[in-house]
Amino acid sequence: MGGRTAIVAGAGIGGLAAGCALARRGWRVRVLERAEEIRPVGAGLGVAPNALRALDVLGLGDPARTRALRGGGGIRAASGRWLMRTDQDAVRRRFGDELVVLRRSDLVGLLAGALPESALRTGARVVSVAPGRAGRLAQVKVEGVDGGGSEVLEADLVVAADGIDSAVRRELFPRHPGPVHSGATCWRLLTRPEPPVGEAAEIWGRGHCAGIMPLRDGSVYAYLVAPAPEGGRAEGGERRALLEAFGDWCDPVPRVIESAPEEALIRGDLRWLATPLPEYHRGRVALLGDAAHAMLPYLGQGACQAIEDAVELAHAVGPGGSEGAGGSEASVNVPDALAAYSASRAPRANAVAAASARAERVTRMRSRAGAAVRDAGLAAASRITPAVFMRQFERTFGWEPPKD
Numbered sequence: 001m002g003g004r005t006a007i008v009a010g011a012g013i014g015g016l017a018a019g020c021a022l023a024r025r026g027w028r029v030r031v032l033e034r035a036e037e038i039r040p041v042g043a044g045l046g047v048a049p050n051a052l053r054a055l056d057v058l059g060l061g062d063p064a065r066t067r068a069l070r071g072g073g074g075i076r077a078a079s080g081r082w083l084m085r086t087d088q089d090a091v092r093r094r095f096g097d098e099l100v101v102l103r104r105s106d107l108v109g110l111l112a113g114a115l116p117e118s119a120l121r122t123g124a125r126v127v128s129v130a131p132g133r134a135g136r137l138a139q140v141k142v143e144g145v146d147g148g149g150s151e152v153l154e155a156d157l158v159v160a161a162d163g164i165d166s167a168v169r170r171e172l173f174p175r176h177p178g179p180v181h182s183g184a185t186c187w188r189l190l191t192r193p194e195p196p197v198g199e200a201a202e203i204w205g206r207g208h209c210a211g212i213m214p215l216r217d218g219s220v221y222a223y224l225v226a227p228a229p230e231g232g233r234a235e236g237g238e239r240r241a242l243l244e245a246f247g248d249w250c251d252p253v254p255r256v257i258e259s260a261p262e263e264a265l266i267r268g269d270l271r272w273l274a275t276p277l278p279e280y281h282r283g284r285v286a287l288l289g290d291a292a293h294a295m296l297p298y299l300g301q302g303a304c305q306a307i308e309d310a311v312e313l314a315h316a317v318g319p320g321g322s323e324g325a326g327g328s329e330a331s332v333n334v335p336d337a338l339a340a341y342s343a344s345r346a347p348r349a350n351a352v353a354a355a356s357a358r359a360e361r362v363t364r365m366r367s368r369a370g371a372a373v374r375d376a377g378l379a380a381a382s383r384i385t386p387a388v389f390m391r392q393f394e395r396t397f398g399w400e401p402p403k404d
């Protein structure tokens, strides 16, 4: 069988999207995932118009839209007062799509289902990579996670989509300091409170914030963020700790927490790559998603950027062609194509990561006076100048896929 070959390390949203994007362009793809099965962590996910446009390129935009619920709602103070209402019609008019909320498992299922049969191999951990160059293929050393033997695979292209603690990033960028803790922890959950929750909202307190997102099937995806030391655990149980921190917040925050069993709470420290990677490639290896630009979640763009990466990467490397692996590079030389990918993606995704960090400073403002000024300013700005308020999302939501 002909065609150029790609190995993708990691089957998160980024790796699966890369596998689909490359396969659609005729590449022979293998996606290697260290876990024994694909189990998406994180309950729900906001998917912005830029990512829906990227999913359109993969033929998955409409299936995602039919599974999604309109984000709607807006931002409230912990007391319940609305500070800003999201006008989804205005978002649609301006960006052609809305900001929607999906179950993570739905998105992962769509992406995995669009991979060619037998492209996905689970229980396979990438342990090292030799990046190759124009005349020499890249090599990937893979181990079975059950202690099974190791093997070395060769490919025209390797995609490192192995997440925030990327082993490939450590190997190829040994001087990069890696992820840092933001000082906060996030709890995520899926639950089904009674009575059901009506409207989506992000709710801002002092140093804390919460998001409540009703889903299409009547369940609710919620996230709760609070200052906490890295690696901490609540001694009396996470649910109890959350009720202590958020118990006096407006409805529906306390009852959403109460309705969730302890085992439904996913606790994770919020970490990010505060030192941006200057480029997202080495030789024939492209970094993508959290491996390249793990960001704080305050703009809900980490996975959206990963899907954009996948689409731009597949565009940059061109069609898989019909030459055998290692044969002629068809029309596109992979290392040069990855330099172009890097030049396009690194400035954009690094800027979104920086903006997410700035958004954290506003969302989790701790001082009473600062939070009061923030709330009053947000309420006034969204009332008086909603168009100006929306302009800040122009660059992020306005991304267009590259044209052939």
Ligand SMILES: Cc1cc2nc3c(=O)[nH]c(=O)nc-3n(C[C@H](O)[C@H](O)[C@H](O)COP(=O)(O)OP(=O)(O)OC[C@H]3O[C@@H](n4cnc5c(N)ncnc54)[C@H](O)[C@@H]3O)c2cc1C
Pocket: 009, 010, 011, 012, 013, 014, 015, 016, 032, 033, 034, 035, 042, 044, 045, 046, 047, 124, 125, 126, 127, 161, 162, 163, 164, 166, 167, 186, 188, 223, 268, 270, 288, 289, 290, 291, 295, 297, 299, 300, 301, 302, 303, 304, 305, 306
């Ligand atoms: C609280 C929170 C809320 C968020 N909300 C949103 C949101 O609303 N919208 C949004 O767009 N983004 C959001 N994000 C960000 C989003 O979750 C991530 O950016 C996205 O999931 C990253 O996907 P990824 O595929 O790059 O990495 P991951 O999802 O981490 O996937 C990496 C995969 O690689 C595998 N792997 C790791 N090492 C190896 C190896 N050596 N060999 C083989 N496989 C390996 C892992 O097992 C994993 O399956 C949020 C993040 C957080 C923390």
